[in-house]
Amino acid sequence: MKDVFPNSSVRYPVMMGLTLGLGIGLSVGAAWLVSQWEASRRQAQFQQQIENLSTALQRSLNRYTDVLTFLYDYYQVTEEPVSRQDFARFVARSLSTYPGIQALEWAPLVRQGDRATFEAKVQAEGYPNFEITELSTENRLQRAKERAEYIPVTYVAPFLNNEAALGYDLSSGATRAAAIAPARASGKIMATERIRLVQEPRDQFGFLVVLPLYSNGVVPPDQPTREAEFAGILLGVFRVADVVEEVLQPLSYEIDFALYDQNASSKRQFLGQYEAAGKSVVAGPTSLVQPHPAVCPRPADCTRLLTLGQRQWQVVFAPAAAYGLRRSYGAPLTLLTGLLLTGSLALFLHNLQAELVRTRQLGELKLRFFSMASHELRTPLSTILLSAESLREDMARSQTGPAQTKLDRILLTARHMGQQIADLLTLTRAEAGKLEFNPVLLDAVQFCQQVIDEVQPQVSQPLSFSHPPEPIKAFWDRRLGRSLLTNLLLNAANYSSSDSSIQVSLSSDREVATLTVQDFGRGIPTADLASIREAFQRGSNVGDRPGSGLGLAIVHTAVTLHRGTWHIDSVEGEGTGVTVQLPLE
Incomplete structure (x- = not known):
């Protein structure tokens, strides 16, 4: 019998070497591809998570600024002047719903000639010591100096812990004035830089959002008219930590981030740092939040911008210590699996080589078997041929009778x-x-x-x-x-x-x-x-x-x-x- 695998003893070492080399190479390559896929998946997962966090933060900021918008709409639809009691009743629901609100205030425009009458009116409402105030150089409240106009806080809710704000001239402070002036000129909602909330039991920053009101109830079309019809300011004082923590309670991502004010007068201004381990915002960074290259190949990939009253806040994200960046076993398992498969293939080739010897022996046995079988099959084949000859002779003598019956039987069996x-x-x-x-x-x-x-x-x-x-x-x-x-x-x-x-x-x-x-x-x-x-x-x-x-x-x-x-x-x-x-x- 011809050898099916010629020179197999010579080719076997070469085949085994190629198999091992190719198997190990493919295993290493597959492990590298898996590691790249895991890195890509890890980056995509982190990006999706910080996108969710950014969306939640922006939604929270929008909700807080919407509080002022709703209050603005209330002033627009009220036919009579809004009283102090009406103001308190309207904002009560917002104060109970939004934990990040420090205070909601109404501050009308008061000109110098109307100051005495204005102060007397508020005093008659139950505040006998009321006067328009400002901060001294020692950071203490004092009676405001004479100037052309004032924007004093007249309504404040809640009043408890915010008593000192009553009568304070918002235009006297640089931080507040920097937001009031462009809001007054444009008719748009504005936010301030960060402020330190000294009355809070926890150390955190706050920010103010101001919304101007005009005497005719709508925003005038041009700036001179807006200046002439300016009536006052609706103001919200919000706490950064409470605004952030409220919205992140349902999200259990192990991700830290830092908040910065991009539009601060000085260089980028720090607002707070969220620490996932404690689910809280701290006013001073315990460690600098830096994007991790494993999930953010470029620092910009871990940075998002939030919009707040014509300002932009920058959010820098980083995985927390418990995020588990190193929990990746796909590449080692792929390499191990590839090496095991390579070893199994090598063992299979070894067994195949041993099987070749037995195949040759079986080939020789097969040749003898077919020789014997062909001899044995000649006997039934001869019988079939003799029967066919007999059928042909019978049909030659008669078209009916036994020959026709035999033919019908053969045809029926053939069809079956x-x-x-x-x-x-x-x-x-x-x-x-x-x-x-x-x-x-x-x-x-x-x-x-x-x-x-x-x-x-x-x-x-x-x-x-x-x-x-x-x-x-x-x-x-x-x-x-x-x-x-x-x-x-x-x-x-x-x-x-x-x-x-x-x-x-x-x-x-x-x-x-x-x-x-x-x-x-x-x-x-x-x-x-x-x-x-x-x-x-x-x-x-x-x-x-x-x-x-x-x-x-x-x-x-x-x-x-x-x-x-x-x-x-x-x-x-x-x-x-x-x-x-x-x-x-």
Whole structure:
């Protein structure tokens, strides 16, 4: 026998070396790719998380500035001047809902000539010591010096812990004035730089948001008119830590970040640092928040901007200590798996080399077996040839009688074997997903009549066919349809007595065609109905009737490919009816 693997003893070391080299190289490469994928996934996850945090922070800032907008709308729709009690009642809900509010205030514009009257009016409301104040150089409240106009805090809520703000001239402080002046000139909401909230029990920064009001109720179209009709300021004092902590309570990300005011008069101004470990904001950084290169290859990737009253706050994110950047085992596991597979392949090649020797020995045995088998097969083949010669001589003497019977028997057996081979091939192709489905437009009545005419000579029972007078147009696969109906008819004939009839009926509702084949033979036991559609399954009452058990499996395959349905109605000893419903399109 010719050697299938020539020079295998020489090629084996080379093959083993190539396998090990290629396997180790692929393992290292796969581990590197996995590490890159993990890094990319880690970066994408971190970016999504800081995007969620940024969105939550911006939403929180918007909610707090909206408080002033709602208060502004209240002033717009109120026909009478808003009293101190009305102001307190309206803002009570906001004060209870938003923990970051330090105070909400109303400060009207008071000109120098109206100062005395204004102060007397507020004193008459129950504040006998009220006066317009300002901070001295020693940072103490004192009576405001005379100037052309004042913007004193007149309403403040809550009043508790904010008593000192009552009467304070907002335009006297540089920080507040820096926001009031552009707000007054533009009609837009403005925020201040950070302020230190000395009255707070915890150390944190705050910020102010101001919204101007005008005497005619709307923002005038030009700056001179806005200056002339300016009526006062609505002001909110908010605490940075409380504004941030409130919105981050539901988010459990192990991410630290620092807040900076980008528009501060000095260099970038620190506002607070959120520490994920304690879920709190501190006014002084315990450690500088720096973007981590593992999740932020560029520092800008970990930076976001928030908008607050024409100002921008910068947020710098970094993973906290508990974020778990080093918990990555994909690359080592990939490398280990690759090395194990390489080792397994090398072991397989080693075993294959040993198997080659046994293959040569088996090849020699196979050669001897075929030599012997070919000799043994000559005897039955000679018998078949002699029978064929005898059949030919018989047919030469007479066209009827024994020779014709032999010929009919051979043809019947050949057709039966051909049908079985076709059925096996159909099922095999169907299981492999390679069975072709080629529907064509045909007349279902003519098609069924043609199949019945082909089957009638093969069975002894009469086949009757009932159908509507008009044609039934359908898109069916001819080959599968013929196999379906042929198997149903042959099954019915095989398990029925020779003198009983087999009834075939076809009907249609313009969408689905219904084909029924009814026999009056042995029927199928109830216990066998569940499995009778499977290949090589036959009823327990078939007795000595020949059959392969493929017929109903072929029917099921053909119906499924046509997107149809079918069911069997059978009573043992009374007969079987198979109903098939196939879509016309």
